[in-house]
Amino acid sequence: MKQFETIAGRQVSRRQLLAGSAALGSLGLMAGLTGCGGAAQASQAREIGFWHLLSGGDGIKMQAMIATANQANPGFKVHPTVLAWGPPYYTKLAMASAGGRPPELAIMHASRVPGYAPGGLIEPWDLDLLAENGVRAEDFASRIWEKSQQDGKVFSIALDSHPFIMFYNTDVAGKAGLLEAGGRLKEVSTPDDFKAMALEMQKVTKGHGLSFGYLNLGSQMWRLFYTLYKQHGAEIVLTPGQPMQADRDAAIESLEFMASLFDDTIAAKSGDINTGIAEFVRGDSGMLFSGGWEMPTMKKAKLPVDAVTIPTLYGTPAAYADSHSFVLPRQLVADEQSRRDAYKFVSDVLKGSLSWAEAGHIPAYQPIVQSQAYRELSPQAHYANAADIIAYDPEAWFSGSGSDWQTYFSEYIQNVLLGRNKAAAGWDGFVARTNDLLFRPNPV
Structure with a gap:
């Protein structure tokens, strides 16, 4: 051994230790020749x-x-x-x-x-x-x-906290008559009001009112779903060895609203995240659901953009974030x-x-x-309130950013958003998959 x-x-092997000692000895000799400081000091x-x-x-x-x-x-x-x-x-x-x-x-x-x-x-x-x-x-x-x-x-x-937020094109919003006197976007508080606002923006862009790419990206679907779900005041509890506890009605309502957006007028029927961002940057839509981490992209494009937390459509302010x-x-x-x-x-x-x-x-x-x-940072300061309404993922060994659990979500929910499956069936399938994980031990 x-x-x-x-x-x-x-941890190092004895061979490495001896080799390192020899190297140090050589360095010591060099230090004696070159004097103090320089490379010896840096080492x-x-x-x-x-x-x-x-x-x-x-x-x-x-x-x-x-x-x-x-x-x-x-x-x-x-x-x-x-x-x-x-x-x-x-x-x-x-x-x-x-x-x-x-x-x-x-x-x-x-x-x-x-x-x-x-x-x-x-x-x-x-x-x-x-x-x-x-x-x-x-x-x-x-x-x-x-x-x-x-x-x-x-x-x-x-x-940090990096929330899922809503960017909006201030030129498009202004032409659509959706800005308050101070230049900020008018507030909406119901799903129907939000869709009406998106349709007004679509009249200006002639493309879409909203951009949201989601194909083959479970994290993107989950971020919007969990924001809307938490706006219902609902919780998801993941206890090892027990079935998942969740508000099924709130989940289904959130998924049905998401699916209703993808009608090729409010938002594209299908598209990936890069397509959605590119559409918004070109000015072909008025709003974008994405993470605050896309700010450098917006700045580089010199887009007339502002940003806010996603409107509270179900009564309880909430923003998915990590x-x-x-x-x-x-x-x-x-x-x-x-x-x-x-x-x-x-x-x-x-x-x-x-x-x-x-x-x-x-x-x-x-x-x-x-x-x-x-x-003075704009528009970053305009969504700083997201830190007070953070909706972190429900706690479990298998949940969280970059987890396979979010990939499993897409396996059951993508067809719901594409109109190929009912929201109830998609949600029930995801719950069954989650229950299977809850009865497995944490591998780490």
């Missing part, structure tokens, strides 16, 4: 492994925030590893933690934490150490802080200094998250949201 030692919380920076699943514009923003933190903290250097979004990322993170080779820090959607914390794959945060770095519970919106906890311990620190959150993967041998470095890095990123808001996300760190600089 190979012998192992640990360096800075990482003293402690390395912090950081896994995340942020790509595109989000990935560019995160890389800039990492670079800023590294520059401000010469004692450590954060090395990011970017992995594919969805099940591959969460599978690899679980395997790394279970195998004793995890990074010091990782990003996880808040909705996925309930599947990982009970199995000991991530560790709770030390609130005293957070406070030393200027981060406290009162710095977060109550709903977000509540979501960070499992069994009374804090297992995640949210960077949070990119920092978690501490379980370490086989924890290194105290590396752990303190990770806390400092997280605090620096939170305090610098105004740049993250530019990408369309709502910073979780309230001092940023309450700043004048954030209030």
Whole structure:
């Protein structure tokens, strides 16, 4: 059996250790020849492994925030590893933690934490150490802080909330007579009123009133469904070993309303997410249901756009959302200094998250949201209230962003939206599939 030692919380073989010692010896000789400082000083920076699943514009923003933190903290250097979004990322993170080779820090959607914390794959945060770095519970919106906890311990620190919202073209809305005196979109409060508003916009665009691409993307269908379902004041409870508890009538009504939108006048009968976004950017529709993370696309297109939370059509304000959150993967041998470095890095990123808001996300760190600089961000500040009405996924080991559960939703619901199946049949099929999962053990 190979012998192992640990360096800075990482497991290495004895052969690697000896090779590393030889290399260090060579570096020491070089340092004696070249003097202090320079490369030798840089090599003293402690390395912090950081896994995340942020790509595109989000990935560019995160890389800039990492670079800023590294520059401000010469004692450590954060090395990011970017992995594919969805099940591959969460599978690899679980395997790394279970195998004793995890990074010091990782990003996880808040909705996925309930599947990982009970199995000991991530560790709770030390609130005293957070406070030393200027981060406290009162710095977060109550709903977000509540979501960070499992069994009374804090297992995640949210960077943001990223809600499912409604963009609208202000030129189209103005020509349709749908703007208030202050230039904001008129409020609607019933499904029929919303469809009437969409039809008025369609008269202007001659295309569609609303864009919403959903084909073969369960997450997109789920985001709109769950927003509407939660607007009924309804809950979904997923208890292991018990059937799913849900309001069937509210679910069916939500699905029937969604299907009624895809009539090739209000919205295209079918289309994927890229088609929907492109249609809206071209000005061929007046509204778009999508995530706030599409803000850079809107800005790049120089579209006359504003944004709001999806109108409350069933009485209870609600917006599907999740949070990119920092978690501490379980370490086989924890290194105290590396752990303190990770806390400092997280605090620096939170305090610098105004740049993250530019990408369309709502910073979780309230001092940023309450700043004048954030209030001047348009249209981001116009949907900041979404943080107060967040509808996180119902908790289960199999639910959450990037989960197969959302893919299963599409398997039963896509044909409902295409008009090929009844809403009741689609929902009942999804419930049966969910019940099967509820009677299986958590694999992690």
